[in-house]
Amino acid sequence: MVEQEGFRRYVAHIVLWIGIAIVAFPVYVAIVASTQDNALIANGQMSLLPGGHFFEVYYQTIFVGTSGSTREPVANMMLNSLVMALLIAVGKIAISIISAYGIVYFRFPFRMPIFWIIFITLMLPVEVRIYPTYKIVADLHMLDSYAGLALPLIASATATLLFRQFFMTVPDELLEASRIDGAGPFRFFWDTLLPLSRTNMAALFVILFILGWNQYLWPLLITTRDDMQTIQIGIRKMMTTNDALTEWPIVMATAVLAMLPPVFVVVAMQKLFVRGLVETEK
Amino acid sequence: MANVTLRNVRKTYPGGFEAIKGVNVDVGDGQFCVLVGPSGCGKSTLLRMVAGLETVTGGEIDIGGRVVNQVEPADRDIAMVFQNYALYPHMSVFNNMAYGLRNRGMKEAEIKTRVGEAARVLELTSMLERKPRQLSGGQRQRVAMGRAIVRQPKVFLFDEPLSNLDAKLRIAMRVEIRKLQRRLSTTSIYVTHDQLEAMTLADILVVMNGGQVEQIGNPLAVYEKPATTFVASFIGAPPMNLMSIRADEIKSQLGSAGEAGILGIRPEDFVITDQTPSGGVALPLTVEAIERVGAETFIYGSRAQDEQRVAATPGELPPGEVIVRIPGSEAPPIGQKIRVAAVRAKLHLFSGDGRTRIEA
Numbered sequence: 026m027v028e029q030e031g032f033r034r035y036v037a038h039i040v041l042w043i044g045i046a047i048v049a050f051p052v053y054v055a056i057v058a059s060t061q062d063n064a065l066i067a068n069g070q071m072s073l074l075p076g077g078h079f080f081e082v083y084y085q086t087i088f089v090g091t092s093g094s095t096r097e098p099v100a101n102m103m104l105n106s107l108v109m110a111l112l113i114a115v116g117k118i119a120i121s122i123i124s125a126y127g128i129v130y131f132r133f134p135f136r137m138p139i140f141w142i143i144f145i146t147l148m149l150p151v152e153v154r155i156y157p158t159y160k161i162v163a164d165l166h167m168l169d170s171y172a173g174l175a176l177p178l179i180a181s182a183t184a185t186l187l188f189r190q191f192f193m194t195v196p197d198e199l200l201e202a203s204r205i206d207g208a209g210p211f212r213f214f215w216d217t218l219l220p221l222s223r224t225n226m227a228a229l230f231v232i233l234f235i236l237g238w239n240q241y242l243w244p245l246l247i248t249t250r251d252d253m254q255t256i257q258i259g260i261r262k263m264m265t266t267n268d269a270l271t272e273w274p275i276v277m278a279t280a281v282l283a284m285l286p287p288v289f290v291v292v293a294m295q296k297l298f299v300r301g302l303v304e305t306e307k
Numbered sequence: 308m309a310n311v312t313l314r315n316v317r318k319t320y321p322g323g324f325e326a327i328k329g330v331n332v333d334v335g336d337g338q339f340c341v342l343v344g345p346s347g348c349g350k351s352t353l354l355r356m357v358a359g360l361e362t363v364t365g366g367e368i369d370i371g372g373r374v375v376n377q378v379e380p381a382d383r384d385i386a387m388v389f390q391n392y393a394l395y396p397h398m399s400v401f402n403n404m405a406y407g408l409r410n411r412g413m414k415e416a417e418i419k420t421r422v423g424e425a426a427r428v429l430e431l432t433s434m435l436e437r438k439p440r441q442l443s444g445g446q447r448q449r450v451a452m453g454r455a456i457v458r459q460p461k462v463f464l465f466d467e468p469l470s471n472l473d474a475k476l477r478i479a480m481r482v483e484i485r486k487l488q489r490r491l492s493t494t495s496i497y498v499t500h501d502q503l504e505a506m507t508l509a510d511i512l513v514v515m516n517g518g519q520v521e522q523i524g525n526p527l528a529v530y531e532k533p534a535t536t537f538v539a540s541f542i543g544a545p546p547m548n549l550m551s552i553r554a555d556e557i558k559s560q561l562g563s564a565g566e567a568g569i570l571g572i573r574p575e576d577f578v579i580t581d582q583t584p585s586g587g588v589a590l591p592l593t594v595e596a597i598e599r600v601g602a603e604t605f606i607y608g609s610r611a612q613d614e615q616r617v618a619a620t621p622g623e624l625p626p627g628e629v630i631v632r633i634p635g636s637e638a639p640p641i642g643q644k645i646r647v648a649a650v651r652a653k654l655h656l657f658s659g660d661g662r663t664r665i666e667a
Contacts (some may be wrong), residue, residue, distance in 0.1 A: 198393035199328070201360050204455075206407035207381035220397040 309371030317365030
């Protein structure tokens with residue numbers, strides 16, 4: 026990009042800073058509020074400077090939970106969310122890469138109809154098919170289980186299409202060379218296609234992990250037990266208290282904690298993603 | 308060590324397109340066979356059928372006395388070098404070469420020895436840990452060769468392996484491939500569209516056109532006695548001059564009886580002279596263009612219509628255009644009228660449809 030001269034450059038920077046401030050301020054408030062005393066917040070006297078209750082608030086949030094009757098430590102919620110997000114991300118990648126492999130590399134009857142059926146499911150997100158899905162999961166006795174949380178969200182047309190497009194760019198000669206080298210379909214998949222798909226898998230993992238982590242409607246329906254709660258549901262439940270004050274520092278601490286895994290995944294995987302882009306070539 | 312025999316091999320695609328229309332080739336043990344032809348002539352398809360990457364819809368492919376029509380590529384005991392090398396991008400050079408051996412359950416120690424030996428021969432020893440993308444085109448080409456060598460197969464198959472290299476490297480690698488093949492004396496089938504590569508590499512040259520074999524033979528024999536006008540114009544650069552000739556001209560000029568046909572004369576067989584060699588042909592030309600390449604010079608001449616001894620030219624040449632090759636860089640100026648002649652022994656006669664050679 027061409028460097029701007031003098032005044033215009035400062036304008037650009039000022040605009041950027043304003044943008045950052047707007048985006049970052051709520052996050053800052055959440056962090057500050059999570060270190061304050063609840064009484065101060067309830068009185069509307071919250072300071073914009075960090076308070077002195079950081080350790081006690083976070084200790085209570087992570088290991089004890091709110092003082093309400095159905096308390097649940099956030100550590101457990103995070104574990105639930107983590108298991109669900111990982112199952113969804115890993116499951117989606119595994120299922121879709123295998124089905125894309127089948128569609129691209131094998132000739133079998135009804136190959137194209139099957140491809141179109143997968144394609145059509147793009148138009149049917151969870152929200153649309155939520156009643157039948159709930160019915161099936163309930164009939165299979167998977168309510169309040171990790172399987173029930175993750176399985177219905179695993180099938181993914183988007184990821185299947187993505188891998189299909191990628192496989193179609195892999196030169197046919199690689200498959201032919203593998204055949205001559207004595208690698209069967211499984212070996213070719215494992216030894217050649219999977220390593221070549223590494224960058225695609227990393228990118229998908231980032232997107233799908235965050236998608237899974239932020240699931241709200243489905244966990245809300247499927248979990249009734251407090252110990253199966255995900256963190257997104259937990260935050261919501263903490264905020265609605267019938268007779269007591271909402272414990273804002275704990276709610277805010279939970280929100281901050283809920284942000285951490287996605288941030289971690291993005292930061293960690295971005296490195297792999299970029300490195301993969303540089304290293305691999307078709 | 309094995310013969311490769313193709314018996315009436317055919318390939319018809321499901322749509323009805325006939326890519327290979329009955330090919331018979333016999334490659335002896337340790338021989339280097341080159342399939343050459345223009346693009347779309349079916350040479351690559353034929354090679355891929357030998358490799359087992361395309362199904363055979365008719366005839367038999369026999370490798371070392373075993374019909375392999377139904378045998379998987381991995382079990383045919385062949386190794387193939389692809390045009391784009393098809394190296395595994397995520398594997399090191401060592402692993403690229405070792406992959407096929409590992410899949411066959413060979414012991415790690417034996418793999419090390421074989422890859423080490425191949426790397427030494429191909430001067431890749433210092434690059435064994437690198438990835439393909441860190442190599443130059445020529446080095447990748449050598450890795451692809453190495454992958455074929457370590458297998459110690461009965462047959463090497465090459466699918467235009469040099470066409471992705473620049474001209475200089477191509478010549479160097481061509482010599483390398485020939486030396487390597489001689490030393491290993493492994494039966495090889497090599498596909499190319501480059502007639503120069505074909506001439507220099509082949510023990511047996513197979514010229515293909517439109518899914519059929521036009522001529523099989525020793526490269527020099529093919530060059531000296533092309534069986535059809537297609538072979539005549541495809542082998543040799545610049546191509547042979549072809550002109551149609553009437554029956555009475557054959558009689559009066561060449562002193563032999565025959566039907567109307569096509570006369571072919573290679574550019575290098577002309578000399579600039581005022582005499583007409585007995586039984587030979589002389590052509591008056593007007594010099595149209597000159598190409599000097601140093602050691603030799605090409606003269607593009609046109610035959611004046613009224614002076615025409617032979618009628619309009621078929622084939623690739625524009626009507627009336629004749630290419631003459633003379634040694635050195637001395638050439639007549641453009642526009643000058645010259646007279647070129649060729650002796651009887653250097654004339655090629657073909658039937659009117661160009662499909663048969665007439666030995667006079």
